[in-house]
Amino acid sequence: MRVLMFTWEFPPLISGGLGTACYGIVKGLLKKGVEVDLVLPTKEEVYFPMRKVSDVDDLPVKFLSPAKEIEYSHTVFKNNSERFSFIGISSTPESYISVSEVKTFYEYFKNYTEKIEFRTRVPFHEILNNISGTEDIFEKVKEFTLRAERYARALNFDVIHAHDWLTYTAGIIAKSVSGKKLVCHMHATEFDRAGGSGDPRIHNIEYSGMTEADSVIAVSKYTSTMVVSRYMIDTAKVNVVHNAHNIDLKDFEERKRIFKDPVILFLGRITLQKGPDYFLEAAKIILKKYPKTRFVMAGAGDMEKKIVHKSAKYRLGNKFLFTGFLKGSHVDEMFAASDVYVMSSVSEPFGIAPLEAMSYGLATIISKQSGVAEVIQNAVKVDFWDVELLADEIIKLIENPDIRTELGEKGRQEVELIKWDRACEEIIQVYEKTTGRTL
Amino acid sequence: MIDLIFYFQVHQPYRIRNFSVLDIGKGKDCFDDDLNREIMLKVAQKCYLPTNKLMLELIDRYEGKFKIAYSITGTAIEQFKKYCPEVLYSFRDLAKTNCVEFIGETYYHSLSFLYDREEFLDQVRMHREAVKNEFGFSPVTFRNTELIYQNFLSDLIWEEEGYKVILTEGVDRILDWRSPLYAYKDFSRNLFLLLKFYSLSDDIAFRFSNKGWVEYPLTVDKFVKWINDLHLIEKGGKNLFLNLFMDYETFGEHQWEETGIFEFMHQLPGKALKSKQIEFSWPSDVIQKANYQPESISFPEPVSWADMERDLSAWRENDMQYNALETFYEILKKVKSAGDPGLIETARKLSTSDHFYYMSTKYFQDGDVHKYFSPYGSPEQGYRNFMNAVTDLEERI
CATH class of the missing domain: 3.40.50.2000 (Glycogen Phosphorylase B;)
Incomplete structure (x- = not known):
């Protein structure tokens, strides 16, 4: 089974809470023999074909455009960060800050960089380019959504898995292009992030994503209750899969x-x-x-x-x-x-x-x-x-x-005892139930 | 006669690095050596070296008729030695002309007199020693950090060796109908008070390059005319003291060279001295030149030369500043009673008023002078670094 997975974060490229969870999920899926084509908000149109467990750390890259793919395969990179800058992705956890915060962060960093520019020791500019005002994240989501069609046409997969509102619209597009089933994963609702009513545009995206989805995965009962009561999503398609962690026990x-x-x-x-x-x-x-x-x-x-x-x-x-x-x-x-x-x-x-x-x-x-x-x-x-x-x-x-x-x-x-292996078994069950296919 | 008294403040703090909770107890130096060096070298090139050169030329040219005064903090002297000794040498050259008065203050440019009088006197003595050693001068004039003054400061300074004159701000709410041009005496101790004439001082220090100012551009002729006009207030032959007090960094750093500030200073003595009624004097000259019994004046509340308010609010207004100051002086006591000289030195470097100035939120949003001087992105960041550095100090006792 192969999953087309849309997410906004993946370590070490972007490592917020969502990225950490996605890392655990992809690794767990690969262990069980499920392949994943991972799509991230990169500048270049690339995806990450995950085929074996070590790929979660190696992050192999493929370009959608054959010409670019040739250029990429002929380029020698000294290290991974050089490779990642070629495909254009930075390392700020923007998806796990709420929209109202983006501006604060931007101003914070801007202010900071203005002060220390002459010191040149802190490469904050990259961060600045990434967080550049309230509207920017919607622009990025728009761009990401527009590309979903090309990914859906170019790649072969059995099911679509989209993480959080940032990728839901991409998921919907991919579903309508490919006719494959869509699983929307709810890590945090706008209600959680905003601690109040939040941004109505995001609520709309969350609502349409989960409505269009064939299955919804909530990270807890607490979240599934919210999904059902606040977004009026059909209980029959809501599944609870508790998160796990990749933490090594410390002495x-x-x-x-x-x-x-x-x-x-x-x-x-x-x-x-x-x-x-x-x-x-x-x-x-x-x-x-x-x-x-x-x-x-x-x-x-x-x-x-x-x-x-x-x-x-x-x-x-x-x-x-x-x-x-x-x-x-x-x-x-x-x-x-x-x-x-x-x-x-x-x-x-x-x-x-x-x-x-x-x-x-x-x-x-x-x-x-x-x-x-x-x-x-x-x-x-x-x-x-x-x-x-x-x-x-x-x-x-x-x-x-x-x-x-x-x-x-x-x-x-x-x-x-809380392991991603257990969580991934449950995610695979959701895939199987949704697609009607077994692994 | 109008005595034109130029006093320049020379100060550099030890700026604190970005200091996290995780840096506590690791024996890391909490001061940002790179940044302090960088700023010292920059200010030396833009201000100290060229301005000292100019002052030396002027002193030579006018053969004793051009006199100025400096207050140089201990933390500035230390950093000259460490990062740019030429600056110290050029101040020594100025000292040798005998046309320069050196003023006493707290070695660390601190607010200690508000919290710990013993510490305050220690720092005053340290500074007197430093000025004697570096410039061979025993201060007669005192200025407290940022011209902060209040009646009881005289009581403290009066007991100290040598001091006869104190400088402070000519604050309207204290002066009321009186003019800052006269010499005054303090309330109880018979010390002379000289009050900064803030409008003409700030014309040079703050407004000089402001194109939105109606008097822009400020020419030497205009400025000298204003000075001459001041004489009109005095009909009885009393000597007037025009106290032009400012940061030395005004020259070349706050007002860049391109604004013409050096040219202005270059021409000023010549044109001023053409007027028969203007002389350049030291602050301590007031002792001989006050040809009348000065009126005594009371400062029941503290004043300073900072911000519009001219009070303590630049350093002690918001909760962060209060909490930081109170915490610091408590820990300073502990450090001093523990007695480790290294820790005491670090603590004293942390007593520098600039650290509290960076925490000011008064005008931060509007991008005011606090922001200009602060090495941090926000007052909160300044607070965080300071509190962590102080905690590190406490943990090292």
């Missing part, structure tokens, strides 16, 4: 403390959706009782300024710190330096970060308003709005290092 030996006292970590985008303000309120309560505790808010986002100002207003001294945007290896370092991880999301379709935290043996507290709460037992679960309870739970973990260690260790073992 406790790798723990590298920064502070002597307990470190409570928030790691994620600092946006309404992630509930950073609830984390701050809890910190305020806890610091009254345990003034030596360190709270770290890691990440960037459109609410960052607000939280910075508010934490200063509460005069939390240097007990509530910010890291700014963290890159991959720094994320690892940050986890390794923390004791308790808190995900205070207001609405989280799945939520991979707590799994990552648990893989480090961190005691983890997650909001009940998340998909991950459905699959994890060894984490403390609280309603995001219940700041008092959140504070109490954190205090319990501060006061009882033994409980903290035990919860961390159990969570670590539990995480190991």
Whole structure:
């Protein structure tokens, strides 16, 4: 069986949350013998023919245009990043920031690059070109959609799989051109991203994508409920496949403390959706009782300024710190330096970060308003709005290092059981059910 | 007679690098050596070296009639030595002319007098030592960071060796009907106060190249005429002190060479000295030249030369600034009582007022001077780096 898969991210090209999930899915599918032709928002019209498991890391490329394909095959690249710049793709996770944030990010980076231009040490220009204003993402989606027809005509496949609204329109076009069945995968709805009503244009795309789809995959029951109740999608075609992770378990030996006292970590985008303000309120309560505790808010986002100002207003001294945007290896370092991880999301379709935290043996507290709460037992679960309870739970973990260690260790073992192989079996079942064909 | 008193502020802070929580406790230097070098070299080329050369020429040409004053911070002197010693040599050459007065201040250009008087006095003494060692001059005149002044500053300075004159801003709300052209005395300690004449100072420092300004372009003739006109306010023969205080970086850095700022300065002494009623003086000359008993003047609230408000709000207005200042001075106490000289030095470099200035959100959206001077993308980024650097310091105790 071969899948034509549209997605907006794939590591290392673009590695946001969606990219991480797609990597796990494609790898899992390849293990089970399912082939994938992967289409990404590249400048050149190329696709990635995934045939064997190692391809998820090697990322072989094929051009749709034969002339270009010849040019490409005659070009020698020193390394992968040179190869990727030839096909024109950058590495900013734009799909996992909401449209309202794009502008903030753009201004943030623009401002930043203006200041440091003379230093030349930070190659921010590439990022700037990628995030260039509110409308740009719709332009890119339009361009991506227009190309879908050519992909659908040129390639041979059995089923179409589209990830999130950015690729739904491409999926619809490919379906109508090829007559093949369409599976729409819902990683995050606009309701989740916006933390409110969101952009109506995106809702429309989400609605038409899932309506046109022959099957819908939701990453949690939490999300499937939203798909059914808010988008009025036929329950019969909605399937829940919980996300998994590609995280390697870390040794406790790798723990590298920064502070002597307990470190409570928030790691994620600092946006309404992630509930950073609830984390701050809890910190305020806890610091009254345990003034030596360190709270770290890691990440960037459109609410960052607000939280910075508010934490200063509460005069939390240097007990509530910010890291700014963290890159991959720094994320690892940050986890390794923390004791308790808190995900205070207001609405989280799945939520991979707590799994990552648990893989480090961190005691983890997650909001009940998340998909991950459905699959994890060894984490403390609280309603995001219940700041008092959140504070109490954190205090319990501060006061009882033994409980903290035990919860961390159990969570670590539990995480190991959540595998993409299991999720991919379920995805293949969806393919089979949808196409009426067996693998 | 009008005494034209030019005092130039020379200062460079140790800018903090992008400092993440993850850099804490790794023994990393929190200051951005590359950036500090780059800025020092740039400002040396554009301002310090050419302006010092010009000042030296003018002093030579007018044989003692052209006099100026500098306040050079300890952090600037250190960075001259480290990145561009020629600048220090050229200031020493100026010192040798005996036409230059050196002014005392806090070594680290800090706000310590607001939070930690002991630390403030330590820094004042350090600066006096540095000025003595580098330029062979014992300061008689004091200026607090950014001309910040308030009555109790006199009490502190009065107890210090040698000081007789303090410089501050001629703030309207304090002066009311009075003119900044007269010499004043402080409220309680009989120290002279000289007040910056901000309109003419800022004509040079800020408006010189502003094409939207009605007086643009500012010619030397026009400027000298304005100075002569000031004399009309005094009928009784009292000496007036026109205090033109500004950042030295005005020359070539804030006002680029192309604006004609060097040419302006080049011509000014000659044309001013043609007028029989204008002389160039040092701030400390006020002690002899005030031919009347100066009125005493009270500054119950702090003033400064920064922003439109001319108060402390450039460094202490929003929550980030308050939290950063309070946290810093608490940690400074801990560092000092622990006694490690290396850590104390780092802490003091962090006391420089610029770090708090970068956190100002007052005009950030409009792209004001705060933004011009800030090495960071946003006040929040400045805050983040500072707080992480301070935390690193605390963890190293």
